[in-house]
Amino acid sequence: MQLDNAKILLVHPLGYEVSAAGKDISRIVNIMPPIGLASIAAYLEQGELTADIIDCYAHPDSDEKIRQYMLHHKPAWIGFSCTTSSFLDAVRLTKLAKEICPGVQSVFGGSHVSALREQLLNDYADVDIIIVGEGEETLKELMTNGAEKAAGIAGLVVRGRDGVPTFNGYRKTGIELDSLPFPAYEKLEGFPDVYKLPIFNYPKAPSTSCISSRGCPYACSYCDRSVFQRSFRFNSAEYLYRHVKYLHERFGIRHINFYDDQFTFQRQRVEDFCNLMIANPLGMTFNCAVRAEHIDEKLLALMKSAGCWMVSLGIETGDENLLAQHRQNADLNMLANKIRTIKAAGIRTKGLLMMGLPGETEKSIQLSMDYVFSLPIDDFNLSKFTPFPGSPIYEKIHSVGEFDEDWPKMDCMSFQFVPHGMEKERMEELYNNFYRTHFQRPKVLLSYVTMLWKSPDSWRRFIVDLAGFLSFVKSSKRLGDEKP
Template identity: 45%
Template sequence: MNVLFIHPHGSNWMPGMQDITTIFNVMPPLGILSIAAWLEKHQVPVEIIDCYATPLTQQELVNEVLRRKPDVVAFSCTTSSFLEGNRIAEAIKAADSGITTVFGGAHACTMGAPLLDRFPAIDCLVMGEGEQTMLELVQAGFQNLANIPGVAYRDSNGQAAQSAPRELIANLDELPFPAYHLLPGFPQKYKLPLFSSPTAPNSSIISSRGCPYQCSYCDRSVFSRGFRFNSPEYILEHVAMLQRDYGIRHVFFYDDLFTFDRKRVAHFCELKARMGLQVTYNCIARLEHVDQELLSLLKGSGCWQVNFGIESGDPEILKKHRKFYGLDEVGRKLQMVKDSGMRVKGLFMVGLPGEDEAAIRRTIDYALSLPLDEINVTKFTPFPGAPVFKTLEQFGQFNEAWELMNCMNFVFIPHGMTKQQLEDLYNEFIRRFYRRSRIHWGYTKMIWQSPHSVLDFLKNLPAILKFERKQKW
C-alpha cells in the first residue's frame, strides 16, 4: 500500500500579495517526516508533497497525485489549512474515488469524529500521535477501524465514531530520524526566519513532545500535557546526521520547552562540547529556567539565540493566561542571556481576552524597555483545543473563520475594542520596536553575524518594501 503525504499551505494571510513568510521562514514538516520515517522503517512506500516549499495550484496538485498513483493520501493540517486540505481531498476523490483520504494534525485531533459528518471527502482521522496509528491503518488495509486505537471513522451505518485512545509513545528514541530525504530540494528550499541563524544551510528539530504548563491559549490535543523527550545521545546523533548528510550548520530546537529537563540539557551541552560538533543552534526557554549555570552550558555548546515567550507586559493579563512571573525579573534574566554572548528574541501576543488599549500599550512600552534583539508579535488566535476557547465569548466577539486562524488575523476582538484599533496597535508595536537606532545597529552587525540573511534580505527587498507599505509600518 503506497502512502502520499500532503502538507497544505493554507490561505495567504495577506490576500493580493506574496506571502512573505514563504520567503523567509520555511521549515520542514517534522510531524509528517516522523510518521513517514516510521512507515519506511516497516517497508511501507512513502512520498511527500510539501506545498510550502513547492507551491502548486489545486489542479497541478491533483494531477501530481494521480501521476503518483497512491493508495492513500494523508493530510497534516492546522486549523487554517484544514479547509484547503479538504478541497484538495474533494478534488482527489472526484478524480479517483478509490483513493483513501486520511487527515491528522492539530485541527483533526481537536475537532474529532464530528468532522466526518461535515466533510464526506475525508475517510478517517488520526487522533493524537500518528506514527503507530498510520502504520496499523496501512497494515490493516484500512479495514476494521474500530479495532485500531487513535482513529475516528464511519461505522457500518455511516455514522461518525471513534476508537479507543492511542497510548503515547513512551520512548521517543525508538523513532527513526525524520525522513528529510523525502523532501525535494532539502535543505536549500527550507530556511529559518530571517536573521535567526549565523550560517546556512539550516534546519529545525523537535526533540520533545508535550508541555506540562497550563497556558490558556495553547492547544495540546496532539501530544498531551505530559513531557517526553529524546535522550541527549539521540539528539546529537540527529544533529550529526543533518551535518553529515545535508551539510546543515545551524539548527533550531523547535521544542516548546527545550530547557525543561535540566539534567537532559546539561548532558546534551556537555556531550556536544566534548564531541566538537560544529553546528550552532537556537532554542526556546522559559524565564523560570534561566540562571547563570544554564546560560554557560548553552553558550559553551554553541547556542546562538534563545527565544522567550513573554506574551504580555501587563501583570493582570499574564495572571489570566499563563503561569505568572515577576515582570521586574524578566529584564534582568534577558540581560544575563545577552551578557553570556547569545541573542535574545521575545515572543508577544496582541488581543488576548481581557486586554484593552491600556494593557496593550503597557506591553508595547514594556517590550521596548527590555534588552531584546528582536521580537515576534502574533495576533491572538483562539484555537479549538485551547482552554480559553470554551469561555471565549464571555470576553469578546469571535469570528470562527478557520482559514483566518493562523495568528496573523484578528479573529477575536476583546470587549470594548475594535478590529481597527487592534490592527493600529499591532502596527505601532512593530514600528516602535524596530525603528530604533539600537535595533538598526544590531541588524547592521548582522552583515558579519548572519551574512546569508543579509543576502536574502537584499534579494527580496522589493517584496519587503511592498509588504511594509501595506502594513503601514
C-alpha cells in the first residue's frame, strides 16, 4: 500500500474504555486541548508536511474516526501523545492503525515515553519510534529524512539493526518559543466549545488553556521533568499578547487558563504582558498557576488590573515536615501569607494538594485539613499522590510504601501507592472526608451560590452534568463507607 510520507495523524488517547468516559469526574469537569499536538501540527504545516489531530479525550468514541482516517488519507506516520495512564490505550490504537495501513510508522511522545524511553521500545513491539522531549523539530526532521535515517536524529529512541533500542541523546538546544507559530487550534474538532476548564474556575465562556512557557527549574519529588527538564523558556510579553488576541479574535475566547508550570517565574515578562493587557484591553480574563515564591503584592495588583481572575498554587500538604521531604522552601507561613495577599488583591485562590505522599500519616492529613480550612482559599484540588516514572521519588518508591504500578489506573484518581503505615481503604475514607468537610462549611456553600453570577456557565454545566456528579458522589461514598 502506498502511504503518504508527508502526512501524520496525531492522536491524543482517551486512556481507558469509552464506556468509562462519562463516569470519569476529572474528565467531566476538565477537558483541555492537547496543546503539544496542536503546536506540533502548526510547526509541521509551515513547510511541506501535513498533520491532522484526533483528540479521543475530548471525543471518546474515536476508534472509527481513526480507522476512516487511515483508510482515506493513508498517512505514513501516526503519532501519540502519552501520559502514563494513556500509554496502553495508545498502544492499542497503533495496532488498530497498523491493521489498516500495515507500513505506518508509529511515533510516541509525551511525558511517559520521555521518562521510560528504551524500556518501552523493548517491551512494546508496535511502538516504532519514541521522541524524547520537545516534539516540533525532532518530528519534522524525522518526517523529512524518513525512518531509515532515524538513527542519526537527536531526541529519538530507535531500534538498531540488531533490534536493540538506543536513545540518540537530547537535542542540544531548546526551541526559541517566540519562533513557534501559534498552536493549530483549528485542527481540534469542536474547538473551543468542547473544551472546558474545571467547573467554577472561570467567569465566562468560551475559555481555553494556553501555554506561554516550558519547563520549571524546581525539583519537587513527585514531579516528572522528563519532557522540558529543569530549564525555563518563555514567550515574550509581546508574543503572548498577540497569542491571546488571536484566540479572542479568531475563536471568540473570553477567558484563558495559562497552564504553564510557573507563569510568574520571569517577573518582567508578566509585568510587560499585564501592561499590554491594560493599555490595549481585550475584555478577557485569565487564570494562572504560580509558586508562592514568585508573587508579591505589587505584581498581583497589576495582574488583577490586567484581568487575572484566579491563581492556583501548590500547597501539597499542611504538614511542614512532610512538605520539606518533597519540595524546596517548605514554609507554610510564607505560603499562608501569599494566599492572603492573593485574596487581598481581589483574585480567587485555588490550592493544589496531594494525599498519600510517602511519609503521609493520619496526623499529617488532619494538619492539611486544618491548614487549608484556616486559609481564605476559594477552591482546592486534592489529588491522590501517584508516583510517575521520571519523578525523583519514583526511583525509591518501593522502599517507602506499597506501589501497584498499573499504568491505566495511574490517573491521580486512585491510590495506587499506599505509604508505609497507612491502609488504602482508610485513605479513601480520609480523602472523602476531606472533601465532605469542605463542602459542608457554610462559607463554601455561600461561595458556590455567588458563582451563580460570577460564573453562570459553571452552574449551567453543573446542572447538565448532574448525573455524572451524583454517580461520582455515590461511588466515592461507597468507597468511603467500606471497612477494611
